[in-house]
Amino acid sequence: MTEQQVRKVVVAGGGTAGWCAAAAIARQLGALVEVVLVESDAIGTVGVGEATIPTIRTFHQFLGIDEREFMRATQATFKLGIAFENWAREGDRYIHSFGEVGRSTWMGGFQHFWLHGREEGIAGPLGDYCFELQAAERGRFATGDGATLNYAYHLDATAYGRFLRTIGESSGVRRIEGRIRRVERDSESGLITALALESGERVAGDLFIDCTGFRSLLIEDALQTGFDDWSHWLPTDRALAVQTQPTGPALPYTRAIAHAGGWRWRIPLQERIGNGLVYSSAHMEDSAAHDLLLGAIDAEPTSDPRLIAYRTGQRRKAWNANCVALGLSSGFVEPLESTSIHLIMIGVTRLLQLFPFAGVTPALRDRFNDLARRELEAVRDFIILHYHLTERTDSSFWEHCRTMDIPDTLASRIELFREGAQAYQASDELFRVDSWLQVMLGQRLDPQGYHHMGQIMPRERLRDVLDGLRADIAAAVDAMPAHEEFLRGYCGDRIA
Numbered sequence: 001m002t003e004q005q006v007r008k009v010v011v012a013g014g015g016t017a018g019w020c021a022a023a024a025i026a027r028q029l030g031a032l033v034e035v036v037l038v039e040s041d042a043i044g045t046v047g048v049g050e051a052t053i054p055t056i057r058t059f060h061q062f063l064g065i066d067e068r069e070f071m072r073a074t075q076a077t078f079k080l081g082i083a084f085e086n087w088a089r090e091g092d093r094y095i096h097s098f099g100e101v102g103r104s105t106w107m108g109g110f111q112h113f114w115l116h117g118r119e120e121g122i123a124g125p126l127g128d129y130c131f132e133l134q135a136a137e138r139g140r141f142a143t144g145d146g147a148t149l150n151y152a153y154h155l156d157a158t159a160y161g162r163f164l165r166t167i168g169e170s171s172g173v174r175r176i177e178g179r180i181r182r183v184e185r186d187s188e189s190g191l192i193t194a195l196a197l198e199s200g201e202r203v204a205g206d207l208f209i210d211c212t213g214f215r216s217l218l219i220e221d222a223l224q225t226g227f228d229d230w231s232h233w234l235p236t237d238r239a240l241a242v243q244t245q246p247t248g249p250a251l252p253y254t255r256a257i258a259h260a261g262g263w264r265w266r267i268p269l270q271e272r273i274g275n276g277l278v279y280s281s282a283h284m285e286d287s288a289a290h291d292l293l294l295g296a297i298d299a300e301p302t303s304d305p306r307l308i309a310y311r312t313g314q315r316r317k318a319w320n321a322n323c324v325a326l327g328l329s330s331g332f333v334e335p336l337e338s339t340s341i342h343l344i345m346i347g348v349t350r351l352l353q354l355f356p357f358a359g360v361t362p363a364l365r366d367r368f369n370d371l372a373r374r375e376l377e378a379v380r381d382f383i384i385l386h387y388h389l390t391e392r393t394d395s396s397f398w399e400h401c402r403t404m405d406i407p408d409t410l411a412s413r414i415e416l417f418r419e420g421a422q423a424y425q426a427s428d429e430l431f432r433v434d435s436w437l438q439v440m441l442g443q444r445l446d447p448q449g450y451h452h453m454g455q456i457m458p459r460e461r462l463r464d465v466l467d468g469l470r471a472d473i474a475a476a477v478d479a480m481p482a483h484e485e486f487l488r489g490y491c492g493d494r495i496a
């Protein structure tokens with residue numbers, strides 16, 4: 001496609017995506033390529049994106065980030081999972097934790113033993129056999145010294161952008177403040193050659209990373225890549241976000257509370273709570289969403305509610321010509337499972353692995369796009385699962401979700417689990433069997449059968465195994481401090 005060697009990377013946009021990309025490229029490849037980032041303070045960032053999943057820790061290690069420093073700078077708290085309330089039925093509650101559920105064997109998953117144990121009346125709720133879930137339920141947390149909790153963070157998105165910027169600039173990224181007015185392209189090859197700024201400055205480069213958020217200035221406005229709309233499967237298209245004072249100790253999990261037209265998030269940080277209402281504008285008026293959110297929060301707002309409109313779907317090619325889109329410009333699946341920051345980080349990692357030093361080629365580009373597409377489609381299916389497996393009939397929104405057609409890929413997974421409790425993690429897929437299991441059962445998908453290996457152990461032996469597992473987890477949780485207490489000790493006196 002281009003013989004032109006990549007010596008200079010231009011990152012357009014300085015939100016979480018822009019600074020993640022710029023910092024990682026400069027830190028890993030700074031000796032080989034120059035990295036420039038253009039952003040506009042006048043435009044600002046989307047300002048949401050505060051719940052994460054455990055893969056963020058791997059990315060931080062890769063950037064050499066000190067955990068305490070990061071947590072102090074971003075008001076971060078620890079996150080062990082998400083509590084889903086009112087999803088299958090009003091009044092229901094389950095936690096999708098980051099933990100392993102029970103112990104599996106090579107032949108199959110723990111669920112088969114658990115289902116047999118349940119039939120025999122000797123198994124407790126599934127969550128009794130998951131360490132992270134029990135720690136979350138009891139508000140406990142510890143890390144280091146042999147503690148093995150799998151965790152992520154809640155963080156302040158704006159502070160996180162600033163934090164990543166410090167890392168990027170100290171790794172050699174040159175930041176240019178200014179508004180991009182025009183994207184220049186070569187008339188023959190169609191490749192992007194430069195960003196023309198309102199100031200008159202022209203920022204030329206070899207490879208361009210589009211991190212301009214929903215505006216998608218390079219990948220869509222300039223290159224007209226196209227977008228696959230998924231709103232027929234995921235009909236929410238708006239969020240209202242507002243911050244409140246904390247009303248008690250920070251919970252080590254996110255709350256996702258379903259309502260008649262979508263769901264509401266509650267994300268505890270060290271010194272404030274992030275709240276938001278996600279809804280479908282086809283099923284709920286903005287004014288009703290506003291009243292619902294302000295009526296549901298449990299403290300005085302400390303910011304004005306902010307409306308964010310979005311479109312769910314995927315850019316047809318995340319990498320088109322010499323432009324790679326990362327973050328919101330590459331597509332968006334709503335924040336129910338806090339996957340967007342992960343997708344940015346995995347996208348950056350993949351770009352580093354496939355970096356086009358000798359020039360952009362179709363083979364590199366196609367490989368990148370194939371992996372990005374498969375990954376986002378699997379995330380999409382997992383999110384649809386939460387909406388589709390509902391028994392709610394109380395609103396047109398839930399009627400739509402319950403009765404809508406779903407992707408074949410998801411329909412076959414649901415059938416597989418319904419028939420015989422079989423669940424799997426496909427290659428290149430983010431969510432593990434533990435996640436599918438917790439959400440499918442939490443959404444009341446009750447399997448009609450299970451693998452008969454679940455019956456192999458004699459009843460007494462199975463009871464001992466299940467009881468032992470539960471007791472070990474309970475003892476480990478007992479030994480841990482309260483999340484708030486641990487946080488205070490870990491991050492110092494910043495916490496109120």
Ligand SMILES: Cc1cc2nc3c(=O)[nH]c(=O)nc-3n(C[C@H](O)[C@H](O)[C@H](O)COP(=O)(O)OP(=O)(O)OC[C@H]3O[C@@H](n4cnc5c(N)ncnc54)[C@H](O)[C@@H]3O)c2cc1C
Nearest residue numbers: 013014015017045046049051180213239327328335340341
């Ligand atoms: C309602 C909602 C809730 C979310 N919650 C979560 C969550 O809990 N967890 C999670 O992982 N993700 C979440 N996300 C996604 C997350 O917010 C984004 O993935 C993340 O913030 C990255 O955004 P971005 O950097 O792509 O875009 P932005 O933050 O919008 O940044 C765009 C950048 O481009 C710059 N820019 C734009 N136009 C120009 C121009 N003309 N000239 C110069 N600069 C320009 C802007 O100044 C800015 O710096 C959520 C998203 C939404 C909408």
